[in-house]
Structure formats: C-alpha cells, structure tokens
Amino acid sequence: xxxxxxxxxxxxxxxxxxxxxxxxxxxxxxxxxxxxxxxxxxxxxxxxxxxxxxxxxxxxxxxxxxxxxxxxxxxxxxxxxxxxxxxxxxxxxxxxxxxxxxxxxxxxxxxxxxxxxxxxxxxxxxxxxxxxxxxxxxxxxxxxxxxxxxxxxxxxxxxxxxxxxxxxxxxxxxxxxxxxxxxxxxxxxxxxxxxxxxxxxxxxxxxxxxxxxxxxxxxxxxxxxxxxxxxxxxxxxxxxxxxxxxxxxxxx
Amino acid sequence: xxxxxxxxxxxxxxxxxxxxxxxxxxxxxxxxxxxxxxxxxxxxxxxxxxxxxxxxxxxxxxxxxxxxxxxxxxxxxxxxxxxxxxxxxxxxxxxxxxxxxxxxxxxxxxxxxxxxxxxxxxxxxxxxxxxxxxxxxxxxxxxxxxxxxxxxxxxxxxxxxxxxxxxxxxxxxxxxxxxxxxxxxxxxxxxxxxxxxxxxxxxxxxxxxxxxxxxxxxxxxxxxxxxxxxx
Amino acid sequence: xxxxxxxxxxxxxxxxxxxxxxxxxxxxxxxxxxxxxxxxxxxxxxxxxxxxxxxxxxxxxxxxxxxxx
Numbered sequence: 001x002x003x004x005x006x007x008x009x010x011x012x013x014x015x016x017x018x019x020x021x022x023x024x025x026x027x028x029x030x031x032x033x034x035x036x037x038x039x040x041x042x043x044x045x046x047x048x049x050x051x052x053x054x055x056x057x058x059x060x061x062x063x064x065x066x067x068x069x070x071x072x073x074x075x076x077x078x079x080x081x082x083x084x085x086x087x088x089x090x091x092x093x094x095x096x097x098x099x100x101x102x103x104x105x106x107x108x109x110x111x112x113x114x115x116x117x118x119x120x121x122x123x124x125x126x127x128x129x130x131x132x133x134x135x136x137x138x139x140x141x142x143x144x145x146x147x148x149x150x151x152x153x154x155x156x157x158x159x160x161x162x163x164x165x166x167x168x169x170x171x172x173x174x175x176x177x178x179x180x181x182x183x184x185x186x187x188x189x190x191x192x193x194x195x196x197x198x199x200x201x202x203x204x205x206x207x208x209x210x211x212x213x214x215x216x217x218x219x220x221x222x223x224x225x226x227x228x229x230x231x232x233x234x235x236x237x238x239x240x241x242x243x244x245x246x247x248x249x250x251x252x
Numbered sequence: 253x254x255x256x257x258x259x260x261x262x263x264x265x266x267x268x269x270x271x272x273x274x275x276x277x278x279x280x281x282x283x284x285x286x287x288x289x290x291x292x293x294x295x296x297x298x299x300x301x302x303x304x305x306x307x308x309x310x311x312x313x314x315x316x317x318x319x320x321x322x323x324x325x326x327x328x329x330x331x332x333x334x335x336x337x338x339x340x341x342x343x344x345x346x347x348x349x350x351x352x353x354x355x356x357x358x359x360x361x362x363x364x365x366x367x368x369x370x371x372x373x374x375x376x377x378x379x380x381x382x383x384x385x386x387x388x389x390x391x392x393x394x395x396x397x398x399x400x401x402x403x404x405x406x407x408x409x410x411x412x413x414x415x416x417x418x419x420x421x422x423x424x425x426x427x428x429x430x431x432x433x434x435x436x437x438x439x440x441x442x443x444x445x446x447x448x449x450x451x452x453x454x455x456x457x458x459x460x461x462x463x464x465x466x467x468x469x470x471x472x473x474x475x476x477x478x479x480x481x482x483x
Numbered sequence: 484x485x486x487x488x489x490x491x492x493x494x495x496x497x498x499x500x501x502x503x504x505x506x507x508x509x510x511x512x513x514x515x516x517x518x519x520x521x522x523x524x525x526x527x528x529x530x531x532x533x534x535x536x537x538x539x540x541x542x543x544x545x546x547x548x549x550x551x552x
Contacts, residue, residue, distance in 0.1 A: 030516075045491075046491070056494040056497050056501065057494075057497040057500055057501065059494070059501050060500065060501055060504045063504060063505060063508045064504070067508070099519075102515065102518075103515060106511050106512065106514075106515045109511060110507055110511050110512075113504070113507045114504040114507065114508065117500045117503055117504045118500065118504070120500065121497060121500050219512065223512075223515055223516060223519070226516070226519040226520060226523070227519040227522075229519070229523060230519045230520075230522040230523035230526060233523060233526045233527065233530070234522075234526045237526065237529075237530055237533075242530065243530070243534060245527070246527050246530040246531050247534065
C-alpha cells in the first residue's frame with residue numbers, strides 16, 4: 001500500500017519538522033479542547049437532570065471519568081513511545097514519552113482528588129482500598145517514578161531511555177497490581193463499589209461524558225506538543241534550526 | 253568449536269558467585285546491618301501500639317513482611333555500587349559470557365548476603381509479636397518466595413539507576429509500586445494461615461511469579477544496565 | 484433568574500463537593516499548560532544569551548587571542 005506513510009512519519013520524526021508541525025497544530029488542538037470542554041460542561045452541569053439517587057453530586061463524573069480514562073490512555077501511549085524509543089532509538093519518541101509523563105501524572109492526580117471528593121459523599125469516606133482506587137494510586141507512583149528517574153540523569157537522552165525502560169516495566173505492573181488488589185479485596189470482603197453506579201446511564205448524561213473525553217484527548221495533544229516543543233529546543237540547543245528560531249523571536 | 257582457553261559458563265557463574273560472597277563475608281558488619289534494622293523496627297511496634305497480645309498477633313505477619321521488605325530496600329542500593337566504582341561491572345559487560353546470567357548470579361549472591369539472614373531471624377521477629385507458632389512455617393515459606401522476587405525486581409531498578417549518583421529514595425519510589433502484589437500475596441498467605449484457611453493459593457501465585465521473575469528479571473536487568481551505562 | 488443561578492451554584496446542596504472537584508481540574512490543567520510555556524521561554528532566553536555572548540566574542544577576536552597567548 002502506501003509507501004508515503006512511513007516516509008511522512010520519517011520526515012515528521014525530524015525535530016525541526018515536528019517543531020513546526022506541532023506549533024501549527026497546537027492552537028487548533030487547544031481551541032477544540034476548550035470548545036468541546038465548554039459544551040460538555042454546559043451539558044453536564046446545566047442540561048443533564050439531577051440523578052434520582054445521588055442528586056447533583058454525580059456531576060463530578062463528567063471530569064472524574066474522562067480523567068481516569070486519560071490517565072490510562074496516556075500511560076499506554078507513553079509505553080508505546082518508550083518502546084519505539086528503545087528499539088529504534090528515535091529522539092522524538094523519547095521526547096514524546098517523557099513529555100507524556102507529567103501530563104499523565106496530572107490527570108491521575110485529578111482522578112484521585114475528584115474521586116475522593118465524590119467518595120466522601122457517596123461512601124462517607126474519602127479513601128477506600130478499592131481495587132480501582134489503589135491501582136490509580138500505584139499508577140501515580142509509577143508516573144512519579146518515571147519522572148524522577150528521568151530527572152536524575154544529567155544526560156537528558158540517557159535519562160529518557162532509562163525512564164522509558166521503567167515505563168515499560170510499569171505497563172506489565174499495572175494489570176498485576178489490579179488483579180492482586182482485586183484478589184486481596186475478595187479476601188478481606190471489602191465493600192464492592194461500582195464507580196458508575198447503575199450501569200444504564202441516561203443519554204443526557206452520556207453525551208457530555210463522551211464530549212469531555214474527546215476534549216481531554218485534544219487537551220492532551222495540545223499539552224504534549226507544547227512540552228515536546230520546549231524539550232526539543234532544550235535538547236537541540238546547539239543546532240542551527242534552534243538558533244534560527246531564537247534569532248527569529250528577537251526580531252519579532 | 254568451543255575455545256578451550258575460555259572458561260565455561262558454569263565456571264564463570266561459580267566464579268562470580270564466589271567472588272561476591274567472599275566480598276560480602278569480608279564485610280560481615282554490613283551484612284548484619286539490615287538484620288539489626290529489622291530487629292529495631294519490629295521492637296518499635298509494641299512501643300507504638302501497646303503490648304496487647306491480641307492486637308500484636310493480628311498485625312504480626314504484616315509487620316514482619318513490611319519490615320523485611322524495608323530492610324532489603326535499605327541494602328538494595330549497594331547491590332552494584334562497588335562494582336560500578338571499581339569498574340568490574342564494565343568488565344562483566346565486556347565478558348563473552350551472557351551478561352544476564354552473570355547479573356543473575358550477582359543478584360543471587362546479594363540475596364544470600366542480605367535476605368537469608370533476615371529470613372533466619374524472621375521467626376524470632378514474629379514470635380516477638382506473638383505470631384502463633386503454627387503460622388511461622390508459612391511465614392518462612394512466604395519469605396523464601398517473596399524475598400528473591402524483591403531482589404530480582406530490585407536488581408532491575410538498581411541497574412536502571414546505575415548511571416546516577418543519588419539513588420536511595422529514588423529506588424524506594426520505583427520499587428514500592430512493583431512490590432505491591434508481592435506484599436499482598438505474601439500477607440494474604442499469612443492471614444489465611446492465621447485464620448486456619450487454606451493458604452496454598454497465594455503461595456502458589458508467589459511461586460509462579462518467582463519462576464517468571466527468575467527467567468525474565470536477569471534479562472531485563474542486563475538490558476537496563478546496558479541502557480543506563482551506555483554513553 | 485438570580486434564583487436559578489443561585490440554585491445552580493448550590494448544586495442541590497453538594498456545592499462543597501462539586502465545585503472543589505472542578506476547581507482542582509482547572510487549576511491542575513492550567514499549571515500543566517503554563518509550565519512548558521515558561522520553560523520554552525526560559526530555554527529561548529538562555530539560548531539568546533549564549534548567542535549574544537558568542538557574537539560579542541567574535542567581534543573582539545584580538546582581545547581573545549591576546550588573552551590566550
């Protein structure tokens with residue numbers, strides 16, 4: 001089939017091309033994220049009726065659930081980028097993997113905080129050792145471990161490759177942790193908690209949720225591009241194209 | 253085909269093992285430190301929680317497990333430190349023998365030097381906290397399976413931090429998420445044994461994990477070391 | 484109108500849970516958005532400083548060579 005796809009990818013993986021590509025795409029991504037986010041918030045906070053069991057409190061799910069999805073999605077993406085970085089030694093993949101880690105950590109943090117605010121009301125306690133909450137906490141530790149390992153190296157590229165390896169180990173670890181905490185919960189007969197409540201959600205609740213999910217994805221793209229651009233500038237600071245950008249901004 | 257001047261694989265393994273164990277034996281004081289640490293931490297619990305028998309009996313298994321884990325974490329940092337400083341690790345990387353096997357031997361030596369003394373005093377620690385005598389064999393069995401797992405997982409992480417200077421807290425941050433399942437299954441076996449329930453299932457899970465780790469962890473450790481020291 | 488706005492902010496009595504959650508969401512994402520922008524500005528500023536120093540050195544080569552000999 002298309003021979004141009006690998007060729008295009010190959011071109012895109014060159015830092016100056018990606019820098020420009022990300023620079024043009026980033027405003028669109030953040031604009032889309034803002035518009036979709038506002039629509040989703042309007043739908044979720046104003047249009048959707050109060051839940052007949054939980055009242056207005058359930059409105060936290062319109063950010064809680066998309067953030068939880070994002071925390072896993074970003075980890076998977078970071079793992080893929082880490083794998084590419086280790087196998088093919090592509091500089092851009094290293095940058096993408098390391099730029100994803102703080103964003104993923106931010107989403108994981110939001111998930112934990114919103115989850116405990118919701119739990120405080122729903123279960124009467126802000127923390128319970130449920131499999132999902134515990135896995136999310138372990139996920140946060142994994143993100144922090146990757147970030148800390150990356151920053152403990154003086155050589156950025158070496159740090160990125162080492163942290164990428166840790167990210168791959170983490171990918172194996174997350175399902176194991178989830179399984180073992182589940183097993184542990186059955187052992188201790190902990191309360192079984194369904195995070196989404198009744199599985200049949202009204203359509204007036206589901207569309208803001210899905211819109212918010214797309215909005216967070218767009219936000220991730222925009223934030224990732226911003227971080228990757230800054231990282232590329234720092235990494236390639238001796239190169240000509242970076243010098244041109246620096247001089248170009250002086251003239252402006 | 254085989255080069256007669258090159259020592260065989262088994263020979264190399266024994267040499268690495270003997271060298272590391274000799275080094276550990278020469279520094280017997282360092283080997284005793286984790287044991288002392290575990291002893292002191294365990295004796296702090298009754299002071300903090302009060303000497304009630306029932307309470308201590310309930311928490312004994314978990315306390316001993318976590319204490320052993322922390323003591324191992326303390327010693328983990330030193331697994332490859334001396335070898336990196338005197339350059340023998342780079343010699344090992346250049347050697348014709350597979351690096352993963354040699355690192356496996358080093359991890360084994362480290363386990364013998366740090367975890368075995370801890371396992372030996374674990375029954376003492378457990379009975380200090382009034383763990384029923386019938387549970388102690390299960391405790392020793394769980395530790396026999398859990399500590400090599402921790403050593404193997406720790407070995408990968410130590411290899412990853414080989415190129416950095418400060419690594420103590422970093423190692424803790426990276427290891428704790430990985431050892432959650434190990435702690436859960438080991439403690440699960442103890443809790444089941446204490447309640448008189450069958451405890452073989454969690455032990456079997458630990459055993460399966462250990463078999464997997466014995467095969468995969470040295471390979472991962474070698475790959476990690478090559479990434480971390482490649483410059 | 485003001486009554487409906489008020490009831491909107493009251494969130495059926497759960498304002499203390501709903502609004503902090505949304506607040507955390509926006510504050511964390513805002514920080515995540517601003518951090519790389521500050522970083523990029525800093526990197527470019529340092530780079531410009533380095534370039535300016537290099538230019539300055541190039542313009543006065545005699546002093547450099549005098550110092551080096």
